[in-house]
Amino acid sequence: MARGGETRRKILDIAQAAVLSKGFDATSIEEIVTNAEITKSGFFYHFRDKNALAHALIERHIKVEDELFDDLFDRARELGDDPLQAMLIGLKLLAKLIEDMPGGHPGCIVASAAYQDRLFDRDVREANSRAVLGWRRRFRAMFDDIANVYPMHDSVDLDQLADMVSGTLEGGLIISRALEEPSITSQQVMLLRSYVKLLFSPKVQ
Amino acid sequence: MARGGETRRKILDIAQAAVLSKGFDATSIEEIVTNAEITKSGFFYHFRDKNALAHALIERHIKVEDELFDDLFDRARELGDDPLQAMLIGLKLLAKLIEDMPGGHPGCIVASAAYQDRLFDRDVREANSRAVLGWRRRFRAMFDDIANVYPMHDSVDLDQLADMVSGTLEGGLIISRALEEPSITSQQVMLLRSYVKLLFSPKVQ
DNA sequence: TGAAAACCAAACCGACGGTACAGTACCGCA
DNA sequence: TGCGGTACTGTACCGTCGGTTTGGTTTTCA
Structure with a gap:
């Protein structure tokens, strides 16, 4: 029928x-196949079991988000000719991106998995862990560049500071979901930006 | 048999x-009653259904955490004779408290519910929202006191800043769970403390 | 044309939430 | 002394649903 992993993507x-x-647990395979207009058998052709689905979900999430961050901070680096400026612009772009999402940011699979992880096998948890470590490496590198130029106040x-970027996002999403106020996540990102500014900016204004 | 809601607490x-x-979904009633050494009938005597359990869980969580925060920041206010000092001490005490928990902080029911909320009825979600708003009010009041004395840099x-306290906690817990590194949550609280310090402290050191 | 990829149909089975109901042990109170 | 409420036990049962399996069928492409 469909070629090129089209059904899988669906x-x-x-x-x-x-x-x-x-x-994850409340999402039934039956429900997925109904919405995808395939049969249960079709599902199990693409995924060995439900764990394989979780794994693929996280793996894809990492990839998409990585590309998004790559693009976003590349643009930020072009706009600002200085590592600190680039970071501040990047965070602003990120906040704007989240804010402009219709219906708010959909949430993070990693967080979702973190609070249901006993359901998953080691592979899934390991993928989840890898995602967070990837973010740490990314932001750590950026903060290293900044710290090489500006003394910290x-x-x-810096690893902990890098984790704070992911943490602020995840925490913001939770508060946002709990209160059903989509704007909170981007506000929290802007607060993190304020911290980075105060931490590295040479002159306090 | 047991008096004073002993079984219920268990x-x-x-x-x-x-x-x-x-x-929540992966936790079966059967499993609970086995560990509690009661029968299924006993469970349904105390809770109408599983949703009632969720509700009671959140309600109790709010109460316990509120008392804990009350106690902690009361102590902080005694130790520091200034709203900013009290906040900084309070955050340090909080970080220490989390750090000293054997096996790390167990996590937050509110966050757990936030990513599974379609499972619950309106009552549960409303209770969850109330919890977060309660934290906002608490920390907002403290930041108000600080801002009355110190100009911000x-x-x-301030509402957003208050949300950042809860957000940092929740975000830290997620990163901590994902990486299985219990120390991360308290580190993130200390970073938040650093932000508060830079934001309000009259002299940058 | 034939094999591999992509999918359908149907059935199985165990788990889980929830119900019903009869019975029992304890406790305070009148 | 006994009455009634509280706090359960025990058992039996039901409907649903969800993951999984087996076996068969169509489609695609080399």
């Missing part, structure tokens, strides 16, 4: 939306 | 631990 799209709104560990 | 204790480690909304 399954992942539908599954992702469902998982983010209800949790408070002595903080 | 059910809640066991359910809480299970929900935090596996998610960056103009930020």
